[in-house]
Structure formats: structure tokens, C-alpha cells
Amino acid sequence: MRITFLGGTETVTGSKFLVETETRRVLVDCGLFQGYKWLRERNWQAPPLDIAALDAVILTHAHLDHSGYIPVLYKHGFRGPVYTHHATKALCHILLADSGHIQEEDAKYYARHKLGKHAHPEPLYDRATAEASMALFEAVDFDETITVGDISFYLQPAGHILGAASIILEAGGKRVGFSGDVGRSDDILMRPPRPLPELDLLLLESTYGDRRHEGQDPFAQLADLVTSTAQKGGVVLIPAFAVGRAQALQYMLTSLIAKGDIPKMPIYLDSPMAISVSAIFCQYSEQHKLTEEQCQFMCEGVTYTRSVDESKAIAGQAFPHIIIAGSGMATGGRILHHFKRLLGKSKTTVLFTGYQAGGTRGAKMLKGVDAVKIHGKWIPARAKVEVISGLSGHADYLELTQWLKQSALKPSTAIQLIHGDPDALEGLRTHLQEHTTFSVDVAGYRNILRL
DSSP states (O other): OEEEEEESSSSSSOOEEEEEOSSOEEEEEEOOOOSSHHHHGGGGSOOSSOGGGOOEEEOSOOSHHHHTTHHHHHHTTOOSOEEEEHHHHHHHHHHHHHHHHHHHHHHHHHHHTTOSSOSSOOOSSOHHHHHHHGGGEEEEOTTOOEEETTEEEEEEEOOSSTTOEEEEEEETTEEEEEOOSOOOTTOSSBOOOOOOOOOSEEEEEOTBTTOOOOOSOHHHHHHHHHHHHHHHTOEEEEEOOTTTHHHHHHHHHHHHHHHTSSOOOOEEEOOHHHHHHHHHHHHTGGGBSOOHHHHHHHHHTSEEOOSHHHHHHGGGSOSSEEEEESOTTSSSSTHHHHHHHHTTOTTOEEEEOSOOOTTSHHHHHHTTOSEEEETTEEEEOOSEEEEOGGGOSSOBHHHHHHHHHHSOOOTTOEEEEESSOHHHHHHHHHHHHHHOOOEEEEOOTTOEEEO
């Protein structure tokens, strides 16, 4: 077996791992590069593999840094199966189409306003291509063994978001685990990740490899920030990932209002994608902690704004209020239009609730920049910028270590660290070397590993 690291190395985006045997080739994850421009430019380069020789794709979960490159493969002729969990397929149906739509709209905007260096900007792929690529998806259950020639694999729950899985793959007498994004043991909504079986090699995510999640109560943090903003007569703007984070925020905010911990005020979920995801979230109740009644209460306590006109109408809402909108790293979506209107106001609070990849607007705002560039124009950043780290769907380095120790891994198991920024990768490598007997190394871009 040979594994080529085509993404998700030395960065938290673009996850792609090509597994080859003498007769078969499968790609584990198929993600977009996000963040820094030099990373995003990789999306436009020729696909880094022979698409005609690719037998299948296996997805750990639906987030675009793991799934968003599938329409590019489709555009270049790939017609093989994409295996993933039922919930991941349902989420990808929403996420990929939205990704294509946003790219189309951005290209039109840049062309109309003559922004950028291209006379005729084109999307990486459009909505139609993304929707067409969904015909390749084949949904499987957790623990269902699938065979692709001399390669077999199954998915096991990893927490993180709906459908998220670790992939356990076997070929040539070797067993390899692909962790995917690993959830937390005490997540507000999701159930804990299942411990791993015995493996010869583990590809382990490292997003929080050098950080601990704060011990503060995220409900109390959220209540304090919302209350202080409301007392000033301001707006709370929350850039949120449509999958997982938006649902957690709905649940938390409606619960806080019901308990009287924050003032009663309008809450807008200004994201058609997140609205659709909330319906899927309630459909797959066996994967999370909420009851049907809690799901219904969460959804009924929030105003859903699906259309553009409904989104624009929020501007006429009296203060204070709360707006949850995509995207989570402020790289696109409706949150940008709210930023253009409200980021320059000192009464506004911008609340980030998850990891911000280097180079994104979110990362820049957390560093305290004076202005951010949105649709070609610089917008002054006078709003208060805050972050609640306790809502992350990623295990931190201690939680990852505990998960490994709960697993059936041999003391000498080889681990390749992936999906982390350089500091996080080095932090987790050092920690695991000091506190475990695993053989730990950091995977490099385009590196090849033979088993």
C-alpha cells in the first residue's frame, strides 16, 4: 500500500490522501484549500492525481475542506463512487451546491465591478456542476464494510458534526486509520468519538494540537457578551459554520432566553444553508444529544431568513438583535453584507465561535486589524471582536491524547500528523512523543508513505 499526501498537510485545509495498491486507487477526503491566497491557488492547479485511474473517493465528513473539491473531480471527468455516511451525503447536497452558487455570485460581482486581475472571472465550479456531482454519492452506514477491489474499509463515528467518521481501511495485510476531524468528549450537541481499533498507521488531525479549550462555561460567556451588547443597544454578529456551529448557537441562545439569562430579543439565522442543515440535524437525532422537543424549540425560537429580501430587511430591525450568518471564517456569505453595514459601529460585537484558519478575514479580525477588505473595499473595523473557543467541534491536544489512550492502539503504532497549522502540528508531535510511546511524525505535502 502507498499513501500520497495531497492536502491537509502543514495546513488545516485541502484534505486529500491517495491510497494505492497494485490494482486499486482510492482518495480519502477531497477537500478545498482555504485561507491564504497561495493555498487557495492550489485549487486552480491541475488535479494532483490521475482521475482516470481513480476507483473511488471516501469522505470522512461534509465540511468543504474535506469535500469541496469533489465537483472539480467531476468537472474533470471522474464518475466513480463517493462513499460516505447518509448524513454526510445529505449535508454535502446542501454544502456543495452552496459552494458552487457562492463562487458563481462572486465571479459575477467581480466581473460587474471590474475587481481583480481577470477580465472575465470564472468560478472554480458552478452550482450545476456541484449538484451533478451528487449523483456519485453512495451512502453507507457506520460499521458497514465496503470493498473496492483489494481495499476494504468501514466508517466509525468521530463526533465533530453529523455523519463525521473515522475511516478504517485495510489492504495488503495492513490497517490504516484516517481520523477525520475528531469531536470532543463533552460537546454541547454531539456524542463522543468512538475509540479506534488496533492499527498499523494512523493519520491524525491536529487542528488544536498546541491549544487547550478554555475551561469557562460557553453558556455563561455567551450570556455575558450578548447582555453587554444589548445594554449598549448594539447588534451581535456571529459568523458561524452552517453545519454544527449554527445549530449549537440556536440551541444555546434560545435556552438562555428561556431561562432569563439574556434579554429577550430577535435572533436571525440568516443562512439558507444553515436553515436546511437544522432540518437534517433534527432528522438524525440518534447522532446527537438533543431530544425532538429540544430540536423543535430551538428552531421555533429563531427567525429564519431564507430570501435575499428577508436578509436585507434585517437592516430595518430595531436594536438590539442577534444575527447568525455564514461563513464561519468570514470568507464569504451573507455575514459580509452585515459587516459592511455594522462593522464600523462601536456598539457592534462580532463573535467568532470556532477556529480561524490563517489568512481568513476571521483570523485577521482576531488579530485586531483596523480594517478588512470586503468585495474590493476596505471596511473600518470599530466593532468589538470576541471569541468563544469552548464551542469548537475539534478535540484539543489533551482530548486527542485521551482518545488515543482509550483506543486499542499498540504502543508502537505509527502516527502521521495532518490537518493542522505548523505550530499545532509541532505542538501535538512534541506532546505525544513526551507522553506516549507512539512513533509520531508530521506529514509533508506530496510526501509518499509505503506500508
